Amino acid sequence: MLYSEKVMDHFEHPRNVGSIPDADGVGQVGNPKCGDIMKMYLKIDGNNVITDVKFQTFGCGSAIATSSMATEMIKGRTVDEAMGLTNAAVAEALDGLPAYKMHCSVLAEEAIKAALADWYAKKGEPVPECCKLPCDGDEHGCCSCG
Amino acid sequence: MTNRIYADHAATAALSHTALRAMEPYFTQKYGNPSSLYGFGQQAKADLEKARADLAACLNARPEEIYFTSGGTEADNWALKGAVELMALKGKKTGHIITSAIEHHAVLHTAQYLEKQGYSVTYLPVDGHGRVDPAAVEAAIRPDTLLISIMAANNEIGTIQPVAEIGAVARAHKILFHTDAVQAVGHIPVDVQAWNADLLSLSGHKFGGPRGMGALYVKKPLRLPPLIHGGGQEKGRRSGTENVAGAVGMAAALKEAVARLPEESARLSALRDRLIAGLATLPYTRLTGHPTHRLPGIASFVFEGVEGEALLLHLDAKGICASSGSACSSASLDPSHVLLAIGLPHAIAHGSLRLSLGPDNTEADVDAILKAVPQVVEYLRAMSPVWDAQAQKPTWEL
Ligand SMILES: Cc1ncc(COP(=O)(O)O)c(C=O)c1O
Numbered sequence: 001m002l003y004s005e006k007v008m009d010h011f012e013h014p015r016n017v018g019s020i021p022d023a024d025g026v027g028q029v030g031n032p033k034c035g036d037i038m039k040m041y042l043k044i045d046g047n048n049v050i051t052d053v054k055f056q057t058f059g060c061g062s063a064i065a066t067s068s069m070a071t072e073m074i075k076g077r078t079v080d081e082a083m084g085l086t087n088a089a090v091a092e093a094l095d096g097l098p099a100y101k102m103h104c105s106v107l108a109e110e111a112i113k114a115a116l117a118d119w120y121a122k123k124g125e126p127v128p129e130c131c132k133l134p135c136d137g138d139e140h141g142c143c144s145c146g
Numbered sequence: 147m148t149n150r151i152y153a154d155h156a157a158t159a160a161l162s163h164t165a166l167r168a169m170e171p172y173f174t175q176k177y178g179n180p181s182s183l184y185g186f187g188q189q190a191k192a193d194l195e196k197a198r199a200d201l202a203a204c205l206n207a208r209p210e211e212i213y214f215t216s217g218g219t220e221a222d223n224w225a226l227k228g229a230v231e232l233m234a235l236k237g238k239k240t241g242h243i244i245t246s247a248i249e250h251h252a253v254l255h256t257a258q259y260l261e262k263q264g265y266s267v268t269y270l271p272v273d274g275h276g277r278v279d280p281a282a283v284e285a286a287i288r289p290d291t292l293l294i295s296i297m298a299a300n301n302e303i304g305t306i307q308p309v310a311e312i313g314a315v316a317r318a319h320k321i322l323f324h325t326d327a328v329q330a331v332g333h334i335p336v337d338v339q340a341w342n343a344d345l346l347s348l349s350g351h352k353f354g355g356p357r358g359m360g361a362l363y364v365k366k367p368l369r370l371p372p373l374i375h376g377g378g379q380e381k382g383r384r385s386g387t388e389n390v391a392g393a394v395g396m397a398a399a400l401k402e403a404v405a406r407l408p409e410e411s412a413r414l415s416a417l418r419d420r421l422i423a424g425l426a427t428l429p430y431t432r433l434t435g436h437p438t439h440r441l442p443g444i445a446s447f448v449f450e451g452v453e454g455e456a457l458l459l460h461l462d463a464k465g466i467c468a469s470s471g472s473a474c475s476s477a478s479l480d481p482s483h484v485l486l487a488i489g490l491p492h493a494i495a496h497g498s499l500r501l502s503l504g505p506d507n508t509e510a511d512v513d514a515i516l517k518a519v520p521q522v523v524e525y526l527r528a529m530s531p532v533w534d535a536q537a538q539k540p541t542w543e544l
Contacts, residue, residue: 033492033493035492058451059453060454060472064529
């Protein structure tokens with residue numbers, strides 16, 4: 001098998017698929033040229049707790065599985081905790097990914113950060129450094145560009 | 147899985163029963179070495195030569211023009227490297243090669259290797275259906291052109307090339323012509339004379355023969371320098387103890403495929419056309435490859451807003467084996483060079499599916515595929531941020 005059982009489980013039965021029309025933060029990363037796009041929707045309450053999260057993904061098996069796993073890992077957590085989620089932690093929670101699929105887990109981490117950045121921006125607050133993507137404000141067209 | 151539907155025959159296929167039966171005696175009974183002098187070896191030699199003659203007859207070639215190899219990849223490597231070495235022996239130590247942008251990697255990567263050795267290579271573009279224009283071949287010819295190598299039929303999109311016309315151009319300009327006919331042999335009529343081929347590659351496992359067995363046709367009186375040196379088998383052109391079982395099995399499979407070709411290609415074309423009619427009509431979906439000049443067994447598509455690997459994995463879960471040229475279904479980050487060469491944007495090329503049918507496929511298989519593929523495409527589009535579910539179209543403008 002190319003993927004672990006956990007990856008296949010999240011791919012075949014993805015958790016938290018869909019959109020949140022009145023989301024407090026929405027982030028999209030990836031570009032169609034690279035074949036991976038992830039969009040994250042967050043509901044965040046007054047205590048900075050992520051009460052709901054949904055995702056939409058265009059991409060391969062590991063892109064869908066990492067999106068799904070990442071949503072599970074931040075649901076019910078605080079914004080600070082979500083900001084600390086690393087791609088390595090997502091990949092590890094899935095019992096690993098093939099080396100050339102690790103960029104999918106990077107996208108999952110970045111999609112969450114992009115959604116958090118949107119939440120800060122909507123509140124009119126400065127976006128923390130760690131939520132900024134490497135390609136923010138840049139048109140260089142890498143596979144993380146939203 | 148008991149009710150598996152195998153729709154990936156262009157990748158490889160089961161050994162035919164005929165080939166298996168023909169091969170069986172050569173493992174434990176008729177295992178003599180064809181190079182040995184005793185009768186036991188000479189019997190194996192006679193059987194090997196019979197296989198060579200049978201294979202040659204299927205291509206309208208002469209037995210002396212067939213050299214057994216370890217498969218299509220070796221045949222392609224030998225054709226290109228051997229042809230330039232032959233020309234080097236004649237004093238042309240450098241020069242130009244014409245090939246196409248949609249060749250199999252066995253040809254493409256060999257051409258790129260030769261570029262590093264100082265040869266210049268033209269990779270001819272193809273039209274939107276994946277066809278090479280014979281006039282473009284002619285226009286690309288330079289005074290130092292040594293070789294033209296254009297595949298007979300493409301493995302990803304099934305497009306059949308105007309091989310005879312391209313061969314005629316090569317002949318008119320007295321340039322060596324090689325064709326990678328790995329996907330053509332056993333599936334469409336192949337005639338080395340009519341095609342004006344000097345060199346032609348084929349591979350056993352694409353038509354019911356064994357894997358790791360192929361052949362290169364080398365037109366007489368060409369004397370291609372060997373790629374593999376050693377004990378001098380195959381008239382000193384391709385060393386290594388002969389794989390008699392492989393050669394006998396490959397010849398038996400091809401003989402059978404060619405005998406059944408008119409009937410089987412009509413049957414497969416009908417199944418293929420049902421797939422095309424049922425799938426290419428889905429919204430934002432297109433057939434890739436030529437609508438009519440295409441291999442009987444290959445139906446290939448791109449679905450916008452869907453990624454190919456995800457599509458394959460869901461089809462696998464439903465018991466259907468297929469393939470895709472999407473980047474994510476391989477270790478590279480780019481989608482297939484063939485899909486890009488026919489002008490598809492990257493975003494769309496990521497959503498490719500190839501269904502390749504063979505002898506074991508039935509109408510019921512096609513029914514099941516026609517049910518499964520639209521379900522999976524719809525499911526994946528529904529979770530895709532680039533698909534507008536209300537308008538039923540992609541959100542992107544390409
Ligand atoms: C067009 C073409 N050429 C060459 C090859 C390589 O053949 P083989 O697998 O026998 O090395 C293949 C099969 O993958 C093919 O489809």
